[in-house]
């Protein structure tokens with residue numbers, strides 16, 4: 001799909017709108033309309049317009065005038081009119097419900113929070129989002145609730161830091177995965193060398209947190225419990241020694257097939273307070289399709305075993321929109337989860353990510369349409385509410401089915417603080433391991449800087465001194 005820009009250079013904003021309407025396409029900036037569809041987005045003194053051409057012939061047009069509003073500074077208003085005109089022109093051509101209106105960003109609750117913190121009354125924020133961004137009521141109420149819950153959590157995190165440690169190994173690679181994850185069959189023998197490099201980074205980085213309060217530690221990946229018992233103990237021992245006394249401590253034990261009683265005991269011994277055991281679905285046929293290589297029963301036994309070993313906070317992740325899953329299948333998943341009664345559930349909407357097998361094999365799967373996804377997303381909200389949970393964090397990704405959202409639901413006092421902090425970007429997060437990116441947040445100036453580690457396990461191992469040097473040169477504050 002082609003696009004033309006005139007009078008502005010806001011390519012990302014225009015491409016984000018194109019992605020809402022035409023997912024999984026290549027978006028190419030051109031100088032003039034050619035064969036197929038081309039969107040022209042232009043900015044003039046009064047506002048922004050969009051013209052859609054099909055085989056060089058104009059098929060839709062929309063113009064949006066700027067209308068200065070308190071709290072909406074000029075730059076934001078320009079972004080808005082460009083997004084608005086492009087969305088409306090495309091909507092004339094392709095009728096598509098837009099529950100999030102013209103909001104394309106990944107952090108909808110953050111927008112609500114920003115307006116709130118700039119002094120706007122909640123009612124005025126609702127009106128602004130509804131009228132100028134066309135957000136529908138049910139998404140507005142979700143945004144508002146998440147923003148409120150997040151604000152409470154963020155207040156407690158001021159002046160503290162978070163730590164992320166990545167363990168990029170998994171038993172197999174899931175169909176939809178785009179994370180830094182390496183299958184054990186090929187990379188298992190590199191775990192020892194990986195931990196050697198990680199130990200170097202942990203020891204070096206500990207100097208930055210000596211005078212800090214650690215609010216949260218999150219060991220993710222990959223699947224950290226892909227490490228064997230000895231390796232897991234080695235890692236947790238190092239974390240305890242160099243990053244002591246976090247207020248919250250999470251380890252992703254995502255794949256049930258990596259768990260056993262011994263590992264659950266080790267997690268407990270090192271005071272891990274929250275683990276994630278993720279079924280993604282409780283339908284065996286789907287588990288087979290997505291390449292998880294474990295059964296529904298494996299998940300249920302792992303969950304009960306974790307309870308027996310005293311794990312009081314278990315999170316479960318599920319994904320809506322997996323191939324072949326409609327209401328009946330999602331209902332079955334929730335029925336199972338209700339019986340297990342986890343403390344929190346993260347409900348994802350399937351996203352077709354560039355680096356995933358799903359993207360490569362897209363033609364082999366029939367994915368759900370907008371209407372089904374809308375029903376599934378709303379159904380998940382009802383079910384979690386019935387289980388005594390409320391939404392406490394949320395984010396959107398590119399190429400999500402139906403352009404919906406991922407939402408973390410939890411019971412009272414069971415929110416994962418790390419999830420909120422990483423999403424809302426109010427706290428510095430020191431990140432270690434392959435693919436990890438350290439985020440330095442300056443609360444006084446709202447500046448954010450990032451320091452990236454290399455993604456590949458081999459590069460991480462061989463270039464660990466360089467990763468450490470990147471931190472040494474890049475960390476100006478924490």
Ligand code: SF4
Pocket residue numbers: 169170172173174176177178179180181221222223254255
């Ligand atoms: S468990 Fe998570 S990180 Fe591992 S392959 Fe599956 S989606 Fe990727």
